Amino acid sequence: xxxxxxxxxxxxxxxxxxxxxxxxxxxxxxxxxxxxxxxxxxxxxxxxxxxxxxxxxxxxxxxxxxxxxxxxxxxxxxxxxxxxxxxxxxxxxxxxxxxxxxxxxxxxxxxxxxxxxxxxxxxxxxxxxxxxxxxxxxxxxxxxxxxxxxxxxxxxxxxxxxxxxxxxxxxxxxxxxxxxxxxxxxxxxxxxxxxxxxxxxxxxxxxxxxxxxxxxxxxxxxxxxxxxxxxxxxxxxxxxxxxxxxxxxxxxxxxxxxxxxxxxxxxxxxxxxxxxxxxxxxxxxxxxxxxxxxxxxxxxxxxxxxxxxxxxxxxxxxxxxxxxxxxxxxxxxxxxxxxxxxxxxxxxxxxxxxxxxxxxxxxxxxxxxxxxxxxxxxxxxxxxxxxxxxxxxxxxxxxxxxxxxxxxxxxxxxxxxxxxxxx
Amino acid sequence: xxxxxxxxxxxxxxxxxxxxxxxxxxxxxxxxxxxxxxxxxxxxxxxxxxxxxxxxxxxxxx
Ligand SMILES: Cc1cc2nc3c(=O)[nH]c(=O)nc-3n(C[C@H](O)[C@H](O)[C@H](O)COP(=O)(O)OP(=O)(O)OC[C@H]3O[C@@H](n4cnc5c(N)ncnc54)[C@H](O)[C@@H]3O)c2cc1C
Ligand code: SF4
Numbered sequence: 001x002x003x004x005x006x007x008x009x010x011x012x013x014x015x016x017x018x019x020x021x022x023x024x025x026x027x028x029x030x031x032x033x034x035x036x037x038x039x040x041x042x043x044x045x046x047x048x049x050x051x052x053x054x055x056x057x058x059x060x061x062x063x064x065x066x067x068x069x070x071x072x073x074x075x076x077x078x079x080x081x082x083x084x085x086x087x088x089x090x091x092x093x094x095x096x097x098x099x100x101x102x103x104x105x106x107x108x109x110x111x112x113x114x115x116x117x118x119x120x121x122x123x124x125x126x127x128x129x130x131x132x133x134x135x136x137x138x139x140x141x142x143x144x145x146x147x148x149x150x151x152x153x154x155x156x157x158x159x160x161x162x163x164x165x166x167x168x169x170x171x172x173x174x175x176x177x178x179x180x181x182x183x184x185x186x187x188x189x190x191x192x193x194x195x196x197x198x199x200x201x202x203x204x205x206x207x208x209x210x211x212x213x214x215x216x217x218x219x220x221x222x223x224x225x226x227x228x229x230x231x232x233x234x235x236x237x238x239x240x241x242x243x244x245x246x247x248x249x250x251x252x253x254x255x256x257x258x259x260x261x262x263x264x265x266x267x268x269x270x271x272x273x274x275x276x277x278x279x280x281x282x283x284x285x286x287x288x289x290x291x292x293x294x295x296x297x298x299x300x301x302x303x304x305x306x307x308x309x310x311x312x313x314x315x316x317x318x319x320x321x322x323x324x325x326x327x328x329x330x331x332x333x334x335x336x337x338x339x340x341x342x343x344x345x346x347x348x349x350x351x352x353x354x355x356x357x358x359x360x361x362x363x364x365x366x367x368x369x370x371x372x373x374x375x376x377x378x379x380x381x382x383x384x385x386x387x388x389x390x391x392x393x394x395x396x397x398x399x400x401x402x403x404x405x406x407x408x409x410x411x412x413x414x415x416x417x418x419x420x421x422x423x
Numbered sequence: 424x425x426x427x428x429x430x431x432x433x434x435x436x437x438x439x440x441x442x443x444x445x446x447x448x449x450x451x452x453x454x455x456x457x458x459x460x461x462x463x464x465x466x467x468x469x470x471x472x473x474x475x476x477x478x479x480x481x482x483x484x485x
Contacts, residue, residue: 017474032425043479069479121461348436348477402437409441 004029004331007096007104009086010112010260011035013043014316016069016295018110021324023074025334029086029107031078034098038083039135042067045313047138047169049350053178058142064135086113091267091286099352106410108331110323111264111275111283111291115257120163128235128250132168133257141215145179148249157182161238161248163222164191168351169254170205173214173353184215186222186238196358197396200205201384204375205354216381217246225251257311259295273297274309279341282324288330290323292316303340303361303393310361312347319343344409353379354398357405359412362386362394373398383408424461425484426469432480438471439481447472 005024008015011033019031035041039060044065057063081098088097096104117131130141158181162173165187177183185192191202192209206216221241228236237245246320261271269285270276274297276284281298283289291298293316297307322341329336349356362368365386373382378398386394395412397404426446428439433455439447440455446469447457461469466483473481 043477045477070482313477314475350434373430401449401451401453402435402440403451405437405449405455406444 004107005105006108006110006327006331007106008110008112009019009096009263010114010293010295011037011080011082012112012114012293012316013041013069013313014112014114014320015077015110016041017320018112018147018290018292018324019075019078020072021320022328023072023078025324025328026326027324027332029331030102031075032081033078034081034084034086034096034104036083036085036099037134037136039068039119040071040080040082041069042135043069044133047135048132048168049175051138052132052142052172055142055146056400058139058146059136060139063139063353067135069094086263088266089264091289092234093273094288096226097263104398107288108327109286109289110327111261111289111295112293112316113263115259116174117253118256120222120253120255122222122224125227125233126162126225127231127233128248129225130250132172132252132254141250145176145181146252155404158249159247160184160250160252161246162252162254163187163188163238164253165216165218166254166256167193167196167222167347169252170209170351171349172252172254174209174212177209177213178352182247183213184217184248185209186217186220186240186246188219188221191218192216196363198384198386200368200370200375201396201398202381204378204382205351205356207376208354209376212273217244220244241382250351257294259309261295276307278327280326280336281319282326282340288324288327290297290327292319292323298341300342300345301335301340302344303364310345312345315343316345344413346409356396356398357400357408358394359409360386360392360394362396364388364393372400424463424466424469426457426459426461427484428455428457429476429480430455432478433476434478434480436444436477438475438477442475443468474475 025361084101122356160181160183162169162185173183173185194202223241224239225235226237228234239245259274274295275291277291281290293309297309299305326336328334367387371383381399384396437449448463
């Protein structure tokens with residue numbers, strides 16, 4: 001094999017970073033990135049924040065320009081095949097089937113197909129139902145918001161129901177209430193983001209949202225969409241299981257995600273929750289295949305040996321580095337990384353005047369301790385540490401000075417069980 | 424190498440200061456301060472800083 005060909009499936013953050021990291025490690029063979037979306041890789045976090053907040057220009061090209069990742073010189077010769085889904089694969093033959101009907105051979109493969117929003121299967125009209133993952137989703141939501149607010153014949157505020165009080169749901173609610181919408185969040189389970197934040201901080205964040213005008217209906221299940229009598233097929237409300245009807249000009253469903261792995265069916269891989277990989281991001285049960293980003297389920301020795309998926313923005317970049325090293329070791333015989341791969345998960349979330357910053361995996365904890373600040377004054381800064389069976393597994397800071405992030409991250413590492421860390 | 428941070432984009436996340444503390448730091452007011460010219464020997468950490476900036480505000484020239 002003279003010039004191996006690496007194919008990357010998925011053209012978002014993980015796919016882009018994988019291509020960059022292959023080049024950064026001196027790989028000179030062909031690299032092809034195949035993406036179902038028609039856009040070059042762009043940054044998703046602003047879609048529920050800045051981009052959704054502004055009511056201006058809704059031209060998809062110009063919006064894409066605002067969030068597009070910069071193209072590095074090293075990837076100038078990487079081919080991007082956009083608007084093309086991979087629909088099937090035969091990993092034993094190292095062959096992919098594209099939506100165009102073509103077949104594509106590879107020598108090495110990077111899986112970076114991420115997630116898509118789970119949608120609710122509720123009866124009722126379909127117009128006015130949204131989810132938010134892609135730029136096109138955001139354009140659709142913005143277009144509808146503009147259409148609803150512009151005439152304002154009734155003088156009424158646009159009413160929005162957000163289903164699901166996870167991070168994206170809460171960010172969306174915060175952004176839309178700031179845009180002047182009337183926002184209700186419906187959540188069948190606990191307090192907002194409770195699984196990650198723990199109940200005390202979750203309730204405090206809820207109170208903070210409520211003071212800004214967001215309403216929460218917790219413990220309620222959506223049952224059906226209610227039609228607008230004046231516009232058939234248009235949503236006018238959401239009926240809950242107890243019969244209550246909430247007004248809604250539009251609805252945003254943010255009830256979790258599904259992994260984009262159907263195209264890998266039939267290869268004998270473990271696809272129960274994303275793609276199972278070992279600690280080097282090598283896909284278990286396949287050769288010369290690695291996985292990166294939101295869809296990768298891998299063990300992190302910082303915590304234990306249980307493989308987990310991590311849906312944080314920092315993970316595609318971290319996993320791409322390791323996966324590139326692993327893949328090149330298999331393809332070219334270069335040295336693999338002998339150290340365990342133990343990235344510090346880290347995410348942020350902006351909601352109203354709050355910035356939440358997390359290090360580690362607070363979601364694994366059985367106990368949260370308030371270390372600094374007052375939960376009723378989140379905006380002034382609070383710090384919580386999270387513990388599992390007494391050992392420190394996570395830290396969440398709300399509105400603490402950014403100068404302290406480094407120290408918080410290092411403190412987290414210092415207090416976590418002493419396992420060699422590769423980064 | 425020359426470093427440009429688009430301060431209209433920068434939201435003071437401080438991730439760059441974790442990745443390349445010799446070049447980027449957050450001052451006592453929580454604002455970013457950075458060196459506009461960095462030694463070539465720091466390229467790897469400056470690139471890392473640019474990669475981890477959540478709003479992709481850092482541009483490296485040369
Ligand atoms: C609205 C929003 C806000 C967010 N905010 C934050 C935040 O504040 N902080 C934070 O830490 N994280 C945030 N995240 C999470 C972060 O954006 C993700 O962790 C990151 O995008 C994961 O990147 P990825 O490349 O692994 O997957 P994705 O971004 O999901 O990309 C996968 C790509 O693969 C493509 N694809 C899928 N199947 C196929 C196929 N069969 N063939 C070809 N292509 C395919 C998809 O079209 C997609 O473009 C946010 C996410 C969203 C949606
Ligand atoms: S990481 Fe980006 S946003 Fe944060 S301080 Fe640095 S340049 Fe600004």
